[in-house]
Amino acid sequence: MNKEQIEQFQEETLVLLKNVMDPEIEINIVDLGLIYELYYDGNKKINIVMTFSTPACPLGETIKTDIIETIKQKYPDFAIFIDVVFYPEWNTTMVSEEGKRILGL
Amino acid sequence: MNGLKTNNAPHSSVVIPHFIFGGFCFLIVAILIILADTNILEAYFNSKIIAITHMAVLGWATMIVFGALYQLIPVVFETSLYSEKLAKITFWTSAISVLYLTYSFWVSAFTTHLVYASVFMFMSLFLFIINVILSYRKSENKNISSKFIIASIFWLVITEFVGTLIAFNFKFNFLSEIHLHYLKIHASLGTIGWFLSLIIGVGSTLIPMFLISHQLKKEKLVVSFVLINVGLLCLTLNWFIFSNSILTIICWAVIVIGVISFISFIYDSYKKRIRKKLDVGMQYTMLAIASIILPILVSLILILVFKIEYELLFRITTFYGFSIIFGFITTMILGQTYKTLPFIVWLEKYKNLVGKTKTPLPRELYSNKIAKIQFYFYVLSILSLAFGLILKNFIAIKIGSFSLLVVAILYNINVLKIIFHKVKNINK
Numbered sequence: 001m002n003k004e005q006i007e008q009f010q011e012e013t014l015v016l017l018k019n020v021m022d023p024e025i026e027i028n029i030v031d032l033g034l035i036y037e038l039y040y041d042g043n044k045k046i047n048i049v050m051t052f053s054t055p056a057c058p059l060g061e062t063i064k065t066d067i068i069e070t071i072k073q074k075y076p077d078f079a080i081f082i083d084v085v086f087y088p089e090w091n092t093t094m095v096s097e098e099g100k101r102i103l104g105l
Numbered sequence: 106m107n108g109l110k111t112n113n114a115p116h117s118s119v120v121i122p123h124f125i126f127g128g129f130c131f132l133i134v135a136i137l138i139i140l141a142d143t144n145i146l147e148a149y150f151n152s153k154i155i156a157i158t159h160m161a162v163l164g165w166a167t168m169i170v171f172g173a174l175y176q177l178i179p180v181v182f183e184t185s186l187y188s189e190k191l192a193k194i195t196f197w198t199s200a201i202s203v204l205y206l207t208y209s210f211w212v213s214a215f216t217t218h219l220v221y222a223s224v225f226m227f228m229s230l231f232l233f234i235i236n237v238i239l240s241y242r243k244s245e246n247k248n249i250s251s252k253f254i255i256a257s258i259f260w261l262v263i264t265e266f267v268g269t270l271i272a273f274n275f276k277f278n279f280l281s282e283i284h285l286h287y288l289k290i291h292a293s294l295g296t297i298g299w300f301l302s303l304i305i306g307v308g309s310t311l312i313p314m315f316l317i318s319h320q321l322k323k324e325k326l327v328v329s330f331v332l333i334n335v336g337l338l339c340l341t342l343n344w345f346i347f348s349n350s351i352l353t354i355i356c357w358a359v360i361v362i363g364v365i366s367f368i369s370f371i372y373d374s375y376k377k378r379i380r381k382k383l384d385v386g387m388q389y390t391m392l393a394i395a396s397i398i399l400p401i402l403v404s405l406i407l408i409l410v411f412k413i414e415y416e417l418l419f420r421i422t423t424f425y426g427f428s429i430i431f432g433f434i435t436t437m438i439l440g441q442t443y444k445t446l447p448f449i450v451w452l453e454k455y456k457n458l459v460g461k462t463k464t465p466l467p468r469e470l471y472s473n474k475i476a477k478i479q480f481y482f483y484v485l486s487i488l489s490l491a492f493g494l495i496l497k498n499f500i501a502i503k504i505g506s507f508s509l510l511v512v513a514i515l516y517n518i519n520v521l522k523i524i525f526h527k528v529k530n531i532n533k
Contacts, residue, residue: 020460021466023448023451023464023466023467024315024448024467025317025379025380026466053317054313054314054317057314058114058179058180058448058452059448059452061456062452062455062456062459065456065459065460066459066460067460068460069459069460069461070460072460073460073461089319090319091319091320092379095379103379103380103381104380104381104382105379105381
């Protein structure tokens with residue numbers, strides 16, 4: 001895979017992750033701005049750096065499972081690694097225009 | 106991640122029975138208010154009002170709080186519950202004790218059943234206290250919310266001790282002061298020390314989480330913690346030792362400033378919230394926070410007005426208790442049930458299905474229409490009962506009590522709908 005193909009794959013995976021909802025806020029995690037980085041190595045390995053809307057998020061583990069299962073449904077033999085960070089702290093500037101529209105911001 | 110790991114949460118069989126039994130007790134409370142008839146308008150220490158109060162506080166509020174707290178300990182303490190087995194034993198002993206205690210009051214069995222019932226109740230609550238304290242010892246993150254919870258546990262012990270003392274005094278008559286003096290201490294420590302501290306502890310974590318608000322001033326919670334506990338400690342010593350009316354006013358003012366500091370924290374959270382539209386659960390919650398002002402004002406009257414005829418004093422005191430138990434505690438619990446219970450059940454039923462199949466949202470586990478109708482009936486019942494108690498209007502009491510019965514029925518329908526939700530398997 002060349003650089004352009006990798007970037008296109010990453011874009012497509014982000015679109016795929018729009019199927020993963022934050023069940024409390026009721027917006028998908030991409031528009032909510034919870035995904036900080038998504039990196040594909042071109043060899044069936046995806047690394048995701050993400051956050052939650054609060055460190056005490058009771059649904060954190062469930063959201064992570066949802067991400068892995070959603071990707072695995074399309075790419076069953078891929079390895080997915082998720083790193084949850086709380087710096088930088090998530091805030092509303094990270095929400096997409098679509099997300100802001102839904103939240104009424 | 107920091108915070109709750111899903112696998113830290115207790116099994117639902119620990120939590121769910123508390124919501125079922127709590128809902129059942131809420132229904133009993135509504136029925137008992139109707140059965141109490143004109144007794145509701147009599148002095149606050151008559152056996153029917155005391156029975157209803159204990160059923161409301163211990164059967165309804167405490168049971169739901171126990172269940173919710175077992176689920177929330179991983180969120181607030183960031184560790185798992187010390188013992189799930191102990192929590193199950195506590196549930197059964199508490200459930201039996203509260204029914205026995207309420208029956209003892211209702212039939213005025215002050216010198217017979219009440220002593221045994223109060224001892225059973227004390228032992229049941231003690232099991233809960235042990236479980237929470239041992240969970241707290243495991244916790245590495247002792248934040249301000251967890252300190253509030255531990256303080257509330259301390260006040261629960263004192264409340265229960267005084268309550269048991271009163272029960273024994275009915276039979277053995279050994280206390281120097283009249284019962285009403287100890288009843289005042291028992292009720293104040295229970296409502297301010299146990300419930301208010303607990304609700305602040307849990308609410309200071311959950312409310313900003315549900316409102317999705319950030320960058321809040323936690324210093325306000327520290328101020329609140331110090332003032333409420335110092336004020337209450339001072340007030341307790343004053344009741345038992347000094348009996349100084351000026352000191353009572355000072356302690357009251359210190360506690361009130363502490364409560365206002367908490368309200369200010371929640372107001373910041375409300376102003377900075379990301380989700381602008383409040384769902385029914387948060388509407389109840391915000392109403393509960395706003396309604397704290399009412400008992401503060403009523404207590405001010407009780408403290409400052411010395412020359413007042415007994416009949417009016419008793420009525421104001423009943424209204425004071427009503428404003429705390431129904432205006433604040435019940436409103437908060439009704440709201441937080443809709444925020445916590447659907448998540449607890451949703452996690453249990455769908456955590457292994459997420460990503461594999463399309464799952465409903467937690468709020469789709471209950472009927473929003475029923476929740477909204479319940480809200481309007483609740484406002485009607487609270488206003489009618491408040492009006493009836495203040496103006497001694499029995500028709501208003503009847504409207505309020507039957508409205509409360511409708512609220513209890515609708516609440517139970519939704520709670521059972523959530524608990525017995527059947528998994529819907531929809532392909533993604």
